[in-house]
Amino acid sequence: MARILQLDEAIAELVHDGDSIALEGFTHLIPVAAGHEIIRQGRKDLTLIRMTPDIVYDQLIGAGCARKLVFSWGGNPGVGSLHRFRDAIQNSWPVPLEIEEHSHAGMANRYAAGAAGLPFAVLRGYRGTDLPAQTDTIKPIECPFTGEQLTAVPALNPDVGIIHAQQADRAGNVQMWGITGVQKETVLASKRSLVTVEEVVDELTPRPGSVVLPQWVVTAVAEVPGGARPSYAQGYYDRDNAYYQQWDPISRDRGKFAQWLETEVQRERSAR
Template identity: 75%
Template sequence: MAEIRTLHDAVAELIHDGDTVAMEGFTHLIPYAAAHEVIRQGITDLTLARMTPDVVYDQLIGAGLARKLVFSWGGNPGVGSLHRFRDAVENGWPRPLELDEHSHAGMANRYVAGASKLPFAVLRGYRGSDIPGRTDTVSTVTCPFTGEELAAVAALNPDVTVVHAQQADREGNVQLWGLVGVQKEAVLAARRVLVTVEEVVDALQPRPGGVVLPTWVIDAVAEVPGGAHPSYAAGYSVRDNDFYQAWDAVSRDREAFTAWLETHVHGRREAVAR
């Protein structure tokens, strides 16, 4: 059952050195505030899992907290490369980064297998790709009914999944709506779950297309208005496109990035810890 906690306390309790952590949200509802709290607390040696890692993981990688990235495509959406990510891969700064790369379908199916408590998922994919030769989480399986050879991907069960949503009620039930990705699957696949929300309300109102995460699959809820910035929360905020464009220059330079981190993350401890 979920408890309403401060962001600081929830992160300290649920995320530990060496964990596999999934922070999901597809261009929308990305849990930036939670990631910044991880940086402030210096939680390290993390395996970061995410479909389409973007700026939020660029920041965690640049802060030196990641030892491995499990992902499908990475970039600054609409702008270009993730330069802290590239620096880690190409130059080992601030530390070397191990990669486990997948297709979008492969990552989604890994979460589904994890959520279903199955050891692997089956899909048609990866043919003609060199990815299976570079990871031990892709293999093949022969269909017992047709004899067809299919791709198999190992289940992904994060130690912790972190997502951002619009609302939670006081019992810890959560509702998110608008553009969603694999948040539900990543939550159900995880051993522990932290959800940050725009607001805690007395009762959730049904929304067309809304996804409800029940309190019994969540460990902690933290109220963090604006916790998805610079991404957006439908009904609460809009995407800060200027930030994504400005990030390109900040992230290209190690000193500029370090100064940004000190000012906008370490220097804003009280602003986001609610």
């Protein structure tokens, strides 16, 4: 049975310096509060994994938590670049950042392979691109049945997979609905997993199209109302578009970013 923990307890127990961690969500249900708790606890030397790293990864990188980013696209959605990410790549500030770039399909298939217990995934999508020349984890492979030249990418098995969902019951069964990405695969592929939820309820109400993660695949659940903000949680709150716009000038300036770390992230600790 998944254990119900406080967010700070869960991060302290599950996330260690040097871990590979995936905080997944696709526009919706992004585990922002968990990312901020990782910053507060001062984790370092992390390999950050995500299909579409956005502002919470910008914040983790700017706080010096990361040594490597494994990804397929990165940006402030609807606004522009991730400036803390750019500063780390271009100027090694606050620490150098290694990158491993894949396509969306490649990342999704890597998670699926990890969830299935397979060593790698096979796809056609890299042919005709320059990514194989830039990324060591993209290799040609010949189909043993047809002789077709395909591409193999290694499975993703993060040390810790972190997602956000709407509800969990008291036994640790998790339910999410609305737009979902690779959250299920992330949990199944990871050695340890944390699901932050809007609320813990006595009983989950079946919903058409919902994704249910049973208690035996989840390590820990933390009740964190608003834990996806400024992204949104269908049925609970809308996306805070102004936050994404306001992040751009903050992230462009090291001084403003440092002030943001001291005030906003630490203020969240008091609020929780």
